[in-house]
Amino acid sequence: MSFNINSFTDALKSAFLYAPVTLKLTVITFVVAIILGTVIATVRHYRVPVLSQILAVFVTVYMGLPMMVALLLYNLLFMTFYNDVAGALHISVPISDVNPIYIGFFALILGTSCSLSEAVRGAFRGIDKTQYEAGYSIGLTRFQTLIRVIFPQMVPILLPGLQNSLIGLLKASNLVSAIAVTEIMTGALLPSLLYYSYLESYLAAALVYWIIGALIEVLAHFAEKNSGRYLSRAIA
């Protein structure tokens, strides 16, 4: 067994073919998780009774659960209970027609929302109390103050952390390979099923991830610069 450049290029092509699946998983999860995470953080920041306590316990406990375990557990629960639930709701789609990517979405969104909510909570702490008072003083409601004054100022605080979360999410999306979703890694492995060229396939997968990760870093750098511009204007 030695390194075969042809298998490597085959794997690379195959991996690029499945890159959209990984990108879809990453981007959709990221957008939904930012929204959910912000909602969770806001509820906890304003100390909404009962709800904030429940969320605090949930986030703390859920952060202790590795993504892989969560994925396998949800996949198993789905397999076990799909027929009963679908039967009760009169859904006639057989279980074999349901794309397992939805389980991936569910697990990734839940996990990422929890970790992002902690980041947003940290950003809340970075905003001075006077900013709220300024909003109220010119007659904005609580909600308006939050949307128009507080959130825009949180963006530059959040951005460096968000870049890390996005790359982390890109890497975590790799785990859905364990529940039979074909993404970059399993895509790269397809040619190796014929030639047993595993090393070439995994190196190809690594290269594709690396390229996407580098692109994210470039984009984040650009975004950070831009948001910094707004920040300096806000302070001046």
Added chain:
Amino acid sequence: MGSYFSAERFINVFPKIIACLSVNFHIVFWSMLLGTILAIFVAVLRLKEIPVVKQILSVYISFMRGTPLLVQMMIAFYGIPLVLGELFMGLFGINLNRIEPAVFVEIAIILNEGAFLGEIFRGAITSVPAIQTEAGYSIGMTGAQTFFRIVLLQAFKVALPHYGVDFVGVFQNTSLVFTLGVVDVLGKAKTLGAATGHTLEGYIAATIIYISFSLLLKGSFLLVEKRLIGGRAYVV
């Protein structure tokens, strides 16, 4: 849930699964020990800014940050025997293809941690004021003595919160090792499930074990942090 989940099976399966936690901690221990040492070297070399080494290290860190751990593990598993197999066979008479997969997992995590912890330590070392180094020199310590006895210890204190998060992350990442056939907590849950046909109990046991030990590790790091921060007040 009746036939799907039985408390009796759960009680039966739980001790068997928690017994495999030693495998996880074995991996965590060796990876963190050697990973920390590697990380200190990486951090120091990055700070020295030696021409060629600097570029090599930034590529290394970029690769480790940009590709999923699972892919890195697989590359270690298939790549190391291919590259170093004949060398080890000739020198030590060790057949790398026969070595336990856990070793390759450890190598992958050590290299991964070298990059991640290296960045953490680099930030921590730069945060130690320059007068501390000067103080060391002023009483006649050599460069290495000053670094190990004065700068590094203070840097550890700064790095500790991140180190704790990273440590818990490594523990959670050990849930990936079952993909290489290592029988850890999750691997045992899977094999027991395959043997008995009842997977749910095993997965729930794994979930409980992961959550409780993650929280335990997190809590103990917080305790250590509190103690050390208490001592820091009069250092500054």
